[in-house]
Amino acid sequence: MKKNVVIKVEHLKSYYILDIYGTKKYIKAVNDVSLEFYENEVYGIAGESGCGKSTLVKSIFGLITPPLSLMGGKVLYNLNGRMTNLYELEDKECNALKWNFISYIPQGSMSVLNPVLKIKDIFKDFIEDHIDRKMDKHEIYTAIENHLEQLGLPMKILNAYPHQLSGGMRQRVTIALATILKPKVIIADEPTTALDVVVQRGVIQLLREIHSLQKNTIILVTHDMGVHANIADRIGIMYAGRIIEEGNVKEIFENPIHPYTKYLIFSLPKFGDKTRKESAPGNPPSLSNLPPGCEFHPRCPYTLDICKTNAPFLIDIGNDHKVACWLVKEGNNAKTP
Amino acid sequence: MRRGGSLKILKDLLRDRKFKFGFIVLCILASLALLSFLSPYDPTLWNVAPRDLPPSLEHILGTNSKGQDVFWEMTFALRNSIVVSMFAAFFSRIIAILVGLIAGYKGGITDRILMFISDSFLIMPLLLLLLLIASLVRESLSLFTLGLILGIFGWAWDARVIRSQVLSLREREFSFTAVLSGSKTFSIVMKEYLPFILPIVFSTFINNMSWAIGMEITLAIFGLSNLDIPTLGTMLHWAIHYQAILLGVWWWILTPILISVFLFVSLYLLSVSIGEYLDPRTRLQRIGMVKK
């Protein structure tokens, strides 16, 4: 069953360029990433802190501001059947896409609401600037109320100011804000971090609710594998600026292939499991000083000679499962030691 | 290493256009002030030259209604104004540092009281209080006493700035180490904090000099300083008193105005650029930012 591609990323490279007293430093946060996102799915991006996940989704959304620089590659949006490169569009066209086609829920959502405006006015601002026709104030407020009701959020928050709401409520408001115009793609960057478990659950429920109501694509970034297990359909594992494994959620959790993914999955505690847990030895590399060849090879227990010189690329091993590792040959159900 | 360090800082600062301009202008003004030591005229004497002569080769900036050469008067005025303001800024730094350090370090009631006093000084129309004082000690106002009085009133703003710096330093690790190792409060404060505070003190020093010159000129226009000593303020006062504008002796009034403007602008540019240099956030901006 071939699904429609809604966003396609081709060989994307985004680096942070720092100029410290004359010497240039390149932080390779997104280092040749190619991905496809389908309609009506939840795609999780997992990986340690600092591996480039946030930068990847920012680049997909179009948030490239200095010192971040687009070094190469394309981000193609499916607009009315045509795949258009986001970075070839005019500013005005870009802005028109935001919130209509794609919206973004940033990390630390709790402070993205303007402290001097009421919640309903913040919604009004975002709506007004993204629709073509002029809407009457009451029309707008009614639309907002309906949206909140659909999502199960209380009406009285509309007349409140951001500081009067709790952190969790603010997070949910931000999610509602991002989905008011029913965009096709929603990017959520660490939506559950810095929240207590009960509120986390509320947030995930909300995302689920939206996904089932609006049938859109959610790109969810988090280092919390539990959240991925809960809500994602497919996962991409990111390491040092590259996607090293990708596949359906169940497949990845039951059959991780890449050594790093194995460490990731096997380090998660399970009920009744009393064995010692291991995490990958060593530390992730500095993104400005990457090791040659495969970025994981200094920490990998199965390093081959080729790993030290050539970076592996994603190979399809069947079952919609892709891995980037020299230990794997193309074909079905390959396994690594 | 220290000496190399300060030269490097100077070079860095000179990269900023604002600092370059302010620095050059200030150097020019300083050399004009130093010229005063070569003056052929005694600034306190009147009628040493024919009155009200327009600028000529002999008197570069003309003469005034008191019979003095405007150019040489100006060099003295510049020198004295700068000296007074340096006195004032120096005294007020001492008070500001003491108040800021004690308030920031001790906290609690001491802090509240000190800040209340400091705020009251900020709020009150200092000009009026200065007028009050100056009108009572008019005659015996030497440059030194004027500097002293201005210093006593000019510390309030910077005390607060220093205090907030101390507050942030207090929370840092080396403070705890010092306290735990048993050093006495005073030595902690002096040895550990002073190096961090000095840069800010330096920037506020320049600001305060500007303020002091302004106050000095204001007092002089009101006729309240020792009018025999030439300063930028007294020059203005006499020019106004003798109706220089009305009588067309424009060079007499224009000189102190222009010199003051240059002085204030250069001091301001210096203090702004030093302030920006020290601010960690703009520092980061200078490091980052390479566009495609």
Added chain:
Amino acid sequence: MNFLKRYLLPRLLVYFLVIFLGITLIFIIPRLMPTDPVQEMINTITSQGAYLDPEAIKKLEDTLRELYGLKGSLWEQYINLWKRLFKGDFGPSFFQFPTPVIDLIKQSLPWTLGLLTITTITSWVLGLILGGFVGYFYKKKWAKLIDGIAMVIRPIPYYILALTLLILFAYIFPIFPIGGGASIGRTFQFNWCFIWSVIKHGFLPAMSLIIIGTAVWLQTTRLIVQNILAEDFVIYAKSAGLRERKIALRYTIRNAMLPQITGLTLSLGQIFSGALITEVVYSYPGLGTLAYNAINSGDYNLLMGITTISIIAIATGMLVIDLIYPFFDPRIRYR
């Protein structure tokens, strides 16, 4: 009610304390000075050649001491000061004997207040909006240009600009009158002639205050806006593609207003002083010129009165602004 208690009462308390402190200072300072105003007065009188027998001098001294409020012990003088203050009695002026000081002040105060309120509000609003846009669009050429101009104007003291404007527009190009508040001889009427005269005379003083005031508020607002631009909600609004003008106004300037209102309270003292000296340059009939004359004629009572009224005026202004602040900051209005 809770809000009233938490916000209002502390400020009222500070208000009265500051006035109290100020007036006490005014009381203490002259008494710390080495000169004795009464003796000065007597010296001036006797040095003018008139002969007065010791009895008369003694009587003169007594009267002078009473008028100056210097009779009795320090504590008695202090109590007396407060007693008279509550009655609004500052004693008679010497410069215009026997007119009570309070009358002179009543005449001059409206001029100063009028000039001050108009110029302060105008320059604050102008500076806020200009500074907000300059700070938001900081990369554009016009923003850099305006900022540069403001940077050069700001350090110029009020009186220097006042003098320059006076020279330019009253002497060289005699468009405006040289000084005064309204044409000489006119009394206070509500007709167009008088009002036009007031505007003409007040234009230059107002201009010098507004020009520098706007430059100051522009620069400070720009700095604040620089910080606000790094705030999450601004970055988010930008990333969401909201219109720039809307972000500049509702998200940036609206938030920059808050610290600037506080800044206004803190700078009232300075602004007041600036207005006074500007008045002197233009002989504008406000408290400034009054103080100038008081100093020149050694009118000690008048000077004390002006200083006291000034402190009360500034403190009251601060209180008023403090009371307005909650209307702009919802974080204070609702807990």
